[in-house]
Amino acid sequence: MVARAAAGDRAAFGTLVQRYAGVARRVAHAVLGNPEDADDAAQDAMLSALVKLEQYDRRRPFGPWLLRIVANAATDRRRRRTVRRAEPLDPGFVAGGPRPDTTAERRALAERLREALAELPERRRMAVVLFDVEGYSHGEIAEILRIPEGTVRSEVFHARRRLRALLVDWKEDG
Amino acid sequence: MRDPTLFDHRRDPVLGEALRRALDPEDGEVGNAAFVARVLARAAEVPAPSWDHVLARWARAGVAAAILVAVAAGYFVGRAGVAAPAPRPTMTDVLLSPPAHPREVEIVLASVIDNQ
Numbered sequence: 001m002v003a004r005a006a007a008g009d010r011a012a013f014g015t016l017v018q019r020y021a022g023v024a025r026r027v028a029h030a031v032l033g034n035p036e037d038a039d040d041a042a043q044d045a046m047l048s049a050l051v052k053l054e055q056y057d058r059r060r061p062f063g064p065w066l067l068r069i070v071a072n073a074a075t076d077r078r079r080r081r082t083v084r085r086a087e088p089l090d091p092g093f094v095a096g097g098p099r100p101d102t103t104a105e106r107r108a109l110a111e112r113l114r115e116a117l118a119e120l121p122e123r124r125r126m127a128v129v130l131f132d133v134e135g136y137s138h139g140e141i142a143e144i145l146r147i148p149e150g151t152v153r154s155e156v157f158h159a160r161r162r163l164r165a166l167l168v169d170w171k172e173d174g
Numbered sequence: 175m176r177d178p179t180l181f182d183h184r185r186d187p188v189l190g191e192a193l194r195r196a197l198d199p200e201d202g203e204v205g206n207a208a209f210v211a212r213v214l215a216r217a218a219e220v221p222a223p224s225w226d227h228v229l230a231r232w233a234r235a236g237v238a239a240a241i242l243v244a245v246a247a248g249y250f251v252g253r254a255g256v257a258a259p260a261p262r263p264t265m266t267d268v269l270l271s272p273p274a275h276p277r278e279v280e281i282v283l284a285s286v287i288d289n290q
Contacts, residue, residue, distance in 0.1 A: 021210050022198075025198075117196070128193070133197065
């Protein structure tokens, strides 16, 4: 598929984009904290990958290679953009106030998780998302983020500790 | 939820699912399809590599491989062509072997004898 895409087969490239759209959008969202910016970054990354396909070493897995480009595109965009502050949380949610239904509850939890993610250092954020959401191994994440595997373990550990505490609080509040 | 340990290599499905929900765009699959369409529309503006470009790439690789083979072959042929240094003759060889220019030696001896 990659070889065909590299040879100019746009249908093959389309299949690749379709396969990795979800993960690319999520990883970019984790870095940027804003879905519109995330989509722009993910799109830049996909187009950058298309241009660089010739450089891809086909003996290695494609996912980490692509996600490295996505992570770089998102990081670059975050550095370039003016800092946008997320909308403040509804005080009711912060105080563990009443939650009318499950959908609203889930939405509120998601919002709190995004807030908590935004507080984490960028590398830590990406590490935990790639590990617990996308299922990449520590070794693959080390390759994506270009950091030692031990550092990945440490980043995932610290991110989990913070996020799990939030989840536990949420359950206790409920 | 499991207790976090530094070297836990297993995914945490509860945290993973919660994070996925937090990061998944609200437009879901429809949004993914729209995203793919948007990327492909932009990709259409990127010139696709033409056949001559692809062939040129292969040709470059072929020429590089041929040069490599030629250099290696030249090295091995050159190495084989260099004669090994002749072994130094032993004293016995020198004494037993016939003189290199026997006739010249005879002429010299004859002229010496004639002069006497």
